[in-house]
Amino acid sequence: MEKMKKLFNKKGFSLVELIIVIAIMAILVAVLVPVMIKWIEKSQISSDVQLADTVRGAFLCAATDARVLADPASDEFFDKLEDDSLPYGMVITDLNKPCVMKESVEEILGMPVHETKSHLKSNHETDSDFYIRLTGGSVIVTVTKTDKTGKKNIAPQNYIVVD
Secondary structure, eight states: OHHHHHHHHOOOOOHHHHHHHHHHHHHHHHHHHHHHHHHHHHHHHHHHHHHHHHHHHHHHHHHTOHHHHHOGGGHHHHHHHTOTTSSSOEEGGGOOSOOHHHHHHHHHHTSOGGGGGGGOOSOBOTTOOEEEEEETTEEEEEEESBOSSSSSOOOTTOEEEEO
């Protein structure tokens, strides 16, 4: 009899207590999810800026490489890089003919130049691209039609510039 009383005196959580805990967890999730989404979007944009800076560094190294400067096949691409009539400069995928410049850039990037766009992580249009310009010894990289705000706002005027 004594044992039976001890068994019935043990109390667990009531249904009301469990519902209150679940409600509190739901409120926390509702508050934290939008914040987490913003953090993820900002990290994706940060990743894209870092990729653009890596592309800039690769072209800067290639532009100062003696092998590239001595290669006559690379001259065509230097002309495109310095062409002021192009709005953003040369599209990175224009570097499609075999030359020392392409080899040097791909060696530094660790991937073919035509794959750089596939590494964009933030929201971007399918026709967004990397543009390279060589101005006064500095390399400027522009990634067009991408979300630089983290607000899923893709417009033609949204672009990432690294110089």
